[in-house]
Amino acid sequence: MTIGNSLASCNFNGNAVKSSFFLYRNVTSQYNDTKTLDAVRKLVPDYMQEDSLESLLKWFKGFMHWMPANLVCGNCNSGTNNAKDTGFMQRKLEIGDSWKIPKTEVYTCNLCGAMQYFPRHNEVLKIGNSRIGRCGEWSILFGAVLNSLSYQSRIVQDYLDHCWNEVIVDGRWVHVDSTLDYPTSLDHPHYYEKNWGKKYLYVLSFSSDQVEDVTQRYTQDWESVLLRRQDLKETGSDTQLGSISDLQNLYCSIKIS
Numbered sequence: 039m040t041i042g043n044s045l046a047s048c049n050f051n052g053n054a055v056k057s058s059f060f061l062y063r064n065v066t067s068q069y070n071d072t073k074t075l076d077a078v079r080k081l082v083p084d085y086m087q088e089d090s091l092e093s094l095l096k097w098f099k100g101f102m103h104w105m106p107a108n109l110v111c112g113n114c115n116s117g118t119n120n121a122k123d124t125g126f127m128q129r130k131l132e133i134g135d136s137w138k139i140p141k142t143e144v145y146t147c148n149l150c151g152a153m154q155y156f157p158r159h160n161e162v163l164k165i166g167n168s169r170i171g172r173c174g175e176w177s178i179l180f181g182a183v184l185n186s187l188s189y190q191s192r193i194v195q196d197y198l199d200h201c202w203n204e205v206i207v208d209g210r211w212v213h214v215d216s217t218l219d220y221p222t223s224l225d226h227p228h229y230y231e232k233n234w235g236k237k238y239l240y241v242l243s244f245s246s247d248q249v250e251d252v253t254q255r256y257t258q259d260w261e262s263v264l265l266r267r268q269d270l271k272e273t274g275s276d277t278q279l280g281s282i283s284d285l286q287n288l289y290c291s292i293k294i295s
Contacts, residue, residue, distance in 0.1 A: 054197070056288075061160065062193060062244035063292040064137045065178055068162045070246050075186040078179075081166050087187055091205065091214065094187075095223050098180055098216050103170045105156055111147035127154065137295065138164075173217050177201045180216040192245040194252065198236060204243055204252075211243070213255070227256045238263050239270070242285075249289040251282060 068074050109127045127145035134140050143156040159165050162182040165175045181203045184191035190206040202215035213227040230236040241253040
């Protein structure tokens with residue numbers, strides 16, 4: 039995973055925020071759809087449906103498959119360490135016109151011309167059918183799994199390069215990341231800052247009808263976060279958020295499509 043350590047790598051501007059709000063408003067609306075949740079529940083083995091979060095995380099890690107950013111051509115792989123010899127495929131993006139598949143990654147082998155397509159699905163059932171993705175697909179589907187089993191769950195986005203879930207446990211929101219190994223995957227909110235060198239600007243959580251700034255939960259250096267926000271404000275950058283009520287009004291004004 040490529041970790042964004044600088045403000046320059048922070049994908050946070052007016053357009054990015056509006057785009058993410060539109061996406062998550064539609065994605066999380068699926069968590070309220072009875073037919074979708076019924077179908078998702080059927081993905082989970084019967085013996086797992088009453089199990090702990092620990093068991094669900096371990097099951098899900100085996101259920102899903104990780105899509106690497108760099109693909110090796112299966113036709114040309116010679117088993118060497120040279121990128122050209124192993125047939126690393128060139129990637130390009132095809133932009134879609136719907137939140138359901140906003141983009142498709144197209145991989146082409148320079149040696150044999152073989153092609154592979156990776157549509158970035160945001161529909162829960164499409165992800166459940168393909169069982170492959172990166173943190174976006176994993177968090178969307180795992181959030182649906184949790185909600186289908188009567189947990190209350192939402193999605194969290196750090197606007198650097200990662201997203202995960204939160205779930206209510208004993209009356210509080212708890213970090214849960216299905217892409218990580220247990221026990222790191224559960225209630226380790228400072229993991230990214232400590233181990234990946236994350237330097238947050240904003241970390242937002244999304245449910246079907248609410249957006250919340252949860253940055254403080256994920257940092258042990260809140261003062262530095264505030265300084266970064268102030269630095270951007272002084273540069274006149276289009277990255278400053280309004281009040282939480284402004285965020286909420288913007289989010290809820292988005293029509294579900």
